[in-house]
Amino acid sequence: MDDHALRALLDRDPAAGTQAVLDRYGPLLGYVVRGILRDPQDAEDCLSDISLALWRNLARYDPERGSMKAWLTALARNTALNHWTARQRQETHRAETGQEPAHWDTPEREVLRKERAEQLRAALDRLSDRDRQLFYRKYYYLQSTAQIAAELGLSERSAEGRLYRLRQRLRRELGGDGDD
Amino acid sequence: MTDWKDFDDALRDAVADLPPPEDTVQTVTPFRAAIRSVTAGLCLSFFTLDAWYLQYLLPALGAVLLCLGTRSLRNNSRWFCFMWIISVCEALSLYCNTMLRATRLPDLTAFPWLSLGLRAALLVCLHLGLRQAAAETGHSPKGAPVLWALVWYGVLVLLGIFWPQPGWIVFLTMAAAFVCIVRSLLRVSAQLSEAGYSLRAAPVRVSGGKLAAAYLLSLAALTAGLSLAANHLPVEGHPVEQLSGSSETAAIRTDLKALGFPEDLLDLLPETEIAKLSGAEGVQVNLEAAWADSTDNGVRYTDLFVLTSPRSVRCYHFFTVDTPVAVLQNQVRMEASSFHQISNPAGQILWNRGGTLYAASLSLEEETYTNPLFSQTYSSFTALFSYPFAGKDRQGWCAYTASFAPDEWPGSVSILRYQTQALRNLFPYAPLPEQPQVGMLNDLESQSYSTYDFGPTWIGN
Known part of the structure; x- marks a missing residue:
């Protein structure tokens, strides 16, 4: 069943449509989540959350803004990243008992974040397709170097080398010296 | 070190506002590079052009691509593992045969059925491996493109044996058969578009590019050296x-x-x-x-x-x-x-x-x-x-x-x-x-x- 048929089914029967989306794109969601959450139990919990989010939000999907695959990838990535961040905070909190967690989102930080995003967009536009894919695997899909290396047919050492050069270049272009 | 970690964290946060472009979403998969390599390898192995050494270069490149593609898939099922072993055997056999052809020793063309058998086994393993990968995710694959490729390949082999000097009609039939094979093989990639996310690429110790370069360059250098040695007919001066x-x-x-x-x-x-x-x-x-x-x-x-x-x-x-x-x-x-x-x-x-x-x-x-x-x-x-x-x-x-x-x-x-x-x-x-x-x-x-x-x-x- 292709995306067009899926959308038609969603319009006709949202429950059956959502289940069909999960059947079709379940492996994709699992692939994105397991790249970020290495613990199998965490990944299963996250996939359950994604299923719930899908039941609630799938009707909001707008095909004009991109493919369903891209939308689901973003949903899975963000949900998994939230899980990962929550787990990190828990562990930090346990280690530094009694300390208040930092306040992450201030207006100044938000403005700075948007500026950096624009700078990054310009830098990404200048990358080759191969380097852009490497970047997204590392920073968007948050895949491990081992996974990136295996899927690109590279040795880990070679993948590390490419990532190192990519980081140096980005750092140079984003205002750092990049020579460390 | 902390400096780099901060930089990585900043990139990870910044990229949340920059979702990957559509082509990147399609490209980031565990199987795409591998299955494309397999498809290209099979096409180049089938394709023969008796000019400009292409009859030797294309199969050598095809053998390397097949090895690299199946190397990534080998841990997913026994069929992909068999396929990898067969492709390594084919690559080694092609390597030895090419070198033997540069010398005055007899080459391995005396065993054509062995090569055909390996090729058929390779396609069967690919077919079964794809079916298993799809079944593991609850998908049922449509059609059997690889088996069709096998059938078309069989037709080509039979034509080659029983009608080695065909006319234009047979030639056009063979060309159409080749187009069908390529189309069938390209459908393999499409068939894996969703089910393939369940596959896991196997780690490798040597990068594919280095391996391919070592195979092809050493083959070219050894073949050139052996050719010079074999064609030089020494005289006692x-x-x-x-x-x-x-x-x-x-x-x-x-x-x-x-x-x-x-x-x-x-x-x-x-x-x-x-x-x-x-x-x-x-x-x-x-x-x-x-x-x-x-x-x-x-x-x-x-x-x-x-x-x-x-x-x-x-x-x-x-x-x-x-x-x-x-x-x-x-x-x-x-x-x-x-x-x-x-x-x-x-x-x-x-x-x-x-x-x-x-x-x-x-x-x-x-x-x-x-x-x-x-x-x-x-x-x-x-x-x-x-x-x-x-x-x-x-x-x-x-x-x-x-x-x-x-x-x-x-x-x-x-x-x-x-x-x-x-x-x-x-x-x-x-x-x-x-x-x-x-x-x-x-x-x-x-x-x-x-x-x-x-x-x-x-x-x-």
Whole structure:
């Protein structure tokens, strides 16, 4: 069943449509989540959350803004990243008992974040397709170097080398010296 | 270190506002690179073009791509693992076979069914591996593109066996079959578009690019080296001792010079050959002996005939060679008219190295053939050889004795054909006479064609 048929089914029967989306794109969601959450139990919990989010939000999907695959990838990535961040905070909190967690989102930080995003967009536009894919695997899909290396047919050492050069270049272009 | 970690965290946060473009979303998969490699490898293995060495280059590249693709998939199921093993066997077999083809040893084409069997097993394993991968995610694959590829491949093989010289209709059918195979194989990639996310790429110790480069470059280097070694036909050279010899041969030399035998050519002949010219009665020389219609392959000729007795002529063909060093195999072939007996062939090649003149005897083999129309038997003498790589001023000569019946006077035609090797025929190895001809009229063969006539005024009749 292709995306067009899926959308038609969603319009006709949202429950059956959502289940069909999960059947079709379940492996994709699992692939994105397991790249970020290495613990199998965490990944299963996250996939359950994604299923719930899908039941609630799938009707909001707008095909004009991109493919369903891209939308689901973003949903899975963000949900998994939230899980990962929550787990990190828990562990930090346990280690530094009694300390208040930092306040992450201030207006100044938000403005700075948007500026950096624009700078990054310009830098990404200048990358080759191969380097852009490497970047997204590392920073968007948050895949491990081992996974990136295996899927690109590279040795880990070679993948590390490419990532190192990519980081140096980005750092140079984003205002750092990049020579460390 | 913390600095880099902060930078990584900043990038991770910033990229949340920059979701990947559509093509990146489609590209980031565990199987895409692998399955594309497999598909391209299969296409290149099926595809054969008998020109510009593509019949060797494309399958070698295809074998590498198949190995790299199946290497990534090998941990997912036993079928992919079998496929990987088969592709490694195929790549090794192709590697060995290519090298064997560069030598004088027999290659592995004596076992064509083994290769066909491996190819069929590879496709079956791919089909079963894809079905299993789809089944594990609850998908049911539509159709069987790989099996269709197998069927089409079988048709091609059968056509090749039972109809090796097909007409245009069969050729077009085969071309259509190939297009179908490619389309079928491309459907493999599409079929995995969702189910393939359950696959896991196997880690590798050597990057695919390095492995491919090592395979292809070492194969090219070894094949080139073996081709040069196999096509170089060594000769046993020895320094030529200048101005030596007995007083008897010195007298013969004096007589021959007096008859018009050029001194520089006489200096090329060994004592044993000069001794055969004892009692010479006449000399005829053709300095520009190349046949007018002959190709210029860098060989220049001087033909010379010595009347050694009233019914016997010693025919000489001297030649200088100015061909590229890459020309390894050379062939000389002396031919004469059928109206007299030819015998006692001899020949040498000579070259200069470090200021010293070297010579090596040619091994001239006689070939006879009979003209069925006139029941006449012709003889020719042929030799295959190579000049040493470092040799300069390459030249040589070859000769035979023509004997005439008492009622004939000595006069006839003598031909020397000199064929050089085309660079493109260095691989695969074959003796020069069995190599593909260059051009409609054999562009790399030139000939000298001279007539001689020692008529009544010469023999005193």
